[in-house]
Amino acid sequence: MIRVVDFRKAIIAGIAGAAAMEVVLRGFVLAGLPVFDLVEELGAVVLHHPRLIGWAAGLAAHAFVGIMWALFYAYFFWSRLKLPPPLQGLVFAVIPALLALFIVHPQLTLMQMNQDVVRVSASMLLGTIGVREVSGILISHAVYGLALGSFYTRPVGYKAGDKPGMAQRKLLPKRRRTQLRQSRGFMFATGIECSYPTVDNGRWRRDEMESCGHYKRWAEDFELAREIGVTHLRYGPPLHLVFQGPGQYDWSLIDEPMADLQECGPEPIVDLCHFGVPDWLGNFQNQGIADAFSEYAAAFAERYPWVRFYTPINEMYVCARKSALDGEWNEQRCDDGAFVNAVFNLALASIGMTDSILQRRKDAIFVNSESSEFSQPCCPDPEVESIAAFENERRFLPLDLIYAHDVSERMRAYLREHHIPDETFDRFRKRKVPRRSVLGVDYYEWTEHLIDREGCPRSLGELFGWYTIAMQYYDRYKITMMHTETNQTDASEGSRWLWRQWHNIQLARSNGVPLVGFTWYSLTDQIDWNIGLTEALGVVFPVGLFDLNRDPREVGLSYKHLIDMYRDQPDYRECKPLKELMQ
Amino acid sequence: MMRSFLSAHGYTPGPTQRQFTAGATSGLLATAPAIAILVAFGSLRVESSILHLSIWATLGAGWMAMAIAGAIYARLFGRAANHVHGGWIFGMGFGFALWAAGAAMVLPLISGGQAPAGDAAIGVALSMLVWGTTLGTLVPFVHEPLHEKLATASQSSLLGPNAATQKGENLPKGRM
Numbered sequence: 001m002i003r004v005v006d007f008r009k010a011i012i013a014g015i016a017g018a019a020a021m022e023v024v025l026r027g028f029v030l031a032g033l034p035v036f037d038l039v040e041e042l043g044a045v046v047l048h049h050p051r052l053i054g055w056a057a058g059l060a061a062h063a064f065v066g067i068m069w070a071l072f073y074a075y076f077f078w079s080r081l082k083l084p085p086p087l088q089g090l091v092f093a094v095i096p097a098l099l100a101l102f103i104v105h106p107q108l109t110l111m112q113m114n115q116d117v118v119r120v121s122a123s124m125l126l127g128t129i130g131v132r133e134v135s136g137i138l139i140s141h142a143v144y145g146l147a148l149g150s151f152y153t154r155p156v157g158y159k160a161g162d163k164p165g166m167a168q169r170k171l172l173p174k175r176r177r178t179q180l181r182q183s184r185g186f187m188f189a190t191g192i193e194c195s196y197p198t199v200d201n202g203r204w205r206r207d208e209m210e211s212c213g214h215y216k217r218w219a220e221d222f223e224l225a226r227e228i229g230v231t232h233l234r235y236g237p238p239l240h241l242v243f244q245g246p247g248q249y250d251w252s253l254i255d256e257p258m259a260d261l262q263e264c265g266p267e268p269i270v271d272l273c274h275f276g277v278p279d280w281l282g283n284f285q286n287q288g289i290a291d292a293f294s295e296y297a298a299a300f301a302e303r304y305p306w307v308r309f310y311t312p313i314n315e316m317y318v319c320a321r322k323s324a325l326d327g328e329w330n331e332q333r334c335d336d337g338a339f340v341n342a343v344f345n346l347a348l349a350s351i352g353m354t355d356s357i358l359q360r361r362k363d364a365i366f367v368n369s370e371s372s373e374f375s376q377p378c379c380p381d382p383e384v385e386s387i388a389a390f391e392n393e394r395r396f397l398p399l400d401l402i403y404a405h406d407v408s409e410r411m412r413a414y415l416r417e418h419h420i421p422d423e424t425f426d427r428f429r430k431r432k433v434p435r436r437s438v439l440g441v442d443y444y445e446w447t448e449h450l451i452d453r454e455g456c457p458r459s460l461g462e463l464f465g466w467y468t469i470a471m472q473y474y475d476r477y478k479i480t481m482m483h484t485e486t487n488q489t490d491a492s493e494g495s496r497w498l499w500r501q502w503h504n505i506q507l508a509r510s511n512g513v514p515l516v517g518f519t520w521y522s523l524t525d526q527i528d529w530n531i532g533l534t535e536a537l538g539v540v541f542p543v544g545l546f547d548l549n550r551d552p553r554e555v556g557l558s559y560k561h562l563i564d565m566y567r568d569q570p571d572y573r574e575c576k577p578l579k580e581l582m583q
Numbered sequence: 584m585m586r587s588f589l590s591a592h593g594y595t596p597g598p599t600q601r602q603f604t605a606g607a608t609s610g611l612l613a614t615a616p617a618i619a620i621l622v623a624f625g626s627l628r629v630e631s632s633i634l635h636l637s638i639w640a641t642l643g644a645g646w647m648a649m650a651i652a653g654a655i656y657a658r659l660f661g662r663a664a665n666h667v668h669g670g671w672i673f674g675m676g677f678g679f680a681l682w683a684a685g686a687a688m689v690l691p692l693i694s695g696g697q698a699p700a701g702d703a704a705i706g707v708a709l710s711m712l713v714w715g716t717t718l719g720t721l722v723p724f725v726h727e728p729l730h731e732k733l734a735t736a737s738q739s740s741l742l743g744p745n746a747a748t749q750k751g752e753n754l755p756k757g758r759m
Contacts, residue, residue, distance in 0.1 A: 116625070492595065495742055558742040
């Protein structure tokens with residue numbers, strides 16, 4: 001798949017463009033200007049009938065052509081230029097205009113001749129068209145382009161509050177579904193990308209499961225995960241669609257997929273909140289999300305009592321940062337006070353959800369995944385070093401809260417400055433962290449930063465690597481760990497990246513770090529993550545084990561190779577740290 | 584722009600894909616309805632007379648050319664050609680491009696300036712659009728059973744642990 005296209009919008013845009021073009025052309029004709037009347041010519045070719053019927057046939061044929069061009073625009077041109085949508089359409093219209101001039105017009109002339117074969121020459125084909133006709137074609141196509149560009153916007157996501165189409169494919173017959181043995185060994189995992197933040201100040205919902213086609217192809221997706229051989233699947237049911245209000249849940253959306261996972265695997269690590277909240281809860285500034293999420297977690301655990309692994313809230317630091325500090329998602333705030341508020345709300349929610357689940361399933365295991373971040377000062381500048389040191393502490397803040405870890409005096413001062421008194425922080429310090437907690441550390445090529453001379457972060461790529469950065473987290477919390485996300489944006493480098501991450505895992509294990517799993521994220525390609533989901537463009541981010549046609553990528557084959565090679569090795573078949581957690 | 588899109592790193596076919604075979608097979612199959620249109624509009628007779636070939640020779644040459652064009656289409660569009668919902672429009676675009684190039688340039692060039700006109704010209708245009716649309720529609724379905732299975736494709740040593748190294752780089756002799 002090249003990109004996600006909204007066919008309905010493209011068809012409407014194509015018809016609108018053709019209609020606008022016809023209005024202009026008819027205006028020219030009525031004004032007595034000599035124009036190349038494309039509609040009339042098409043009508044003459046289609047029906048050989050003059051006047052009204054011919055015109056109607058031409059109009060229909062032209063609308064069809066307009067739709068085809070609109071679909072072509074949607075696949076190949078939309079969002080390629082950094083211009084407002086109407087201007088993108090205008091630039092695009094140069095292509096059909098030139099083809100109309102040099103190909104379609106001459107060929108339509110030939111098609112209307114009363115002979116089978118003619119001897120053609122440039123003067124014969126183009127000689128009938130003058131400057132005014134050329135102007136007419138260019139102006140009418142410009143109108144088409146402007147209308148097309150104006151109508152075709154935001155091909156992915158939907159208006160906040162709406163529901164996406166959820167038509168589901170039938171399950172594969174049972175005999176064709178792979179029956180997965182329940183693994184008690186090292187967790188070889190992947191995930192279904194499931195982010196659902198809002199953008200455009202809460203008006204537009206990004207929904208990766210919808211964009212990637214998972215709602216319609218979930219049965220196929222689970223089967224592909226089983227074919228690869230993964231034992232666990234990070235899976236985030238859409239909170240914003242299921243949790244419809246206090247005490248109101250629409251489980252029908254996920255009952256079937258959950259039943260399939262229960263029956264055939266892979267074992268899900270259920271991700272209860274992934275970067276977004278239901279519309280009725282507003283955003284992460286809402287103090288009420290902790291209670292609401294606790295209620296949701298309790299209801300979920302009662303509905304699916306067989307689920308053992310949970311991620312209460314995914315990447316709390318990234319969620320708070322992008323929502324309240326970088327101004328990109330949900331509340332789209334850009335201030336430290338909002339960030340601190342979001343962090344505390346998220347941490348409180350995570351703790352509340354954990355406690356709710358533990359009341360219903362005492363042996364639940366909590367995989368608290370967080371993006372690993374590291375900031376390196378560029379130079380011996382005290383201000384730059386201070387920024388890097390602060391960022392290297394702030395990255396831990398959400399985990400410090402849920403793991404009852406103390407913070408430096410500098411961080412306490414930062415919290416006080418943003419209306420978090422010491423007593424509030426100390427209440428988190430008194431928390432008894434559940435024994436079955438796993439620290440998930442995600443790693444991408446953009447998670448290491450260089451703080452430049454201006455104090456701005458720049459991507460360092462893979463400089464120190466997962467092992468070095470993850471050890472900073474391990475040294476702080478000393479709990480069982482898992483590599484919970486990684487991928488590579490250049491699909492041709494996917495296999496290389498996968499094995500390099502795996503060698504990091506092996507090094508950590510050989511150094512005695514209790515590691516229980518590894519995750520390639522995600523099963524399929526994603527949409528618009530190259531721009532952090534901030535705009536609804538529909539561009540494919542080719543990081544999946546499978547592309548969005550569900551054809552395997554090279555990294556998918558490599559991951560299968562890796563799993564086949566390691567899963568029956570004694571150290572991996574029996575994963576000691578995981579067994580200890582389960583006791 | 585379209586070329587840069589199609590040549591992007593994410594669209595190159597992977598080791599399980601059989602793009603040329605799928606494209607050539609689909610190109611061959613798609614030629615059947617196109618020929619029916621050519622016959623219906625009298626275009627086949629006109630083309631064979633322009634090319635100074637018999638009907639059968641024209642058909643044979645056309646079928647071969649369309650198989651090659653199908654293979655080129657599948658390789659050019661890469662993974663995108665496997666897209667069930669979009670394939671038909673890519674194929675139609677490709678068919679249109681072939682018609683535009685063939686009817687406007689190639690045919691007059693190789694026939695000393697002669698080109699079909701009237702209904703024959705309509706038939707040529709329509710047949711190429713139908714061929715392209717059919718090709719694009721067929722490729723995902725023809726390709727699907729041709730894919731190499733995960734279990735065998737994943738066994739390649741190129742996909743194993745050595746993939747972690749710098750590509751093509753070995754340590755100089757005597758090191759380690």
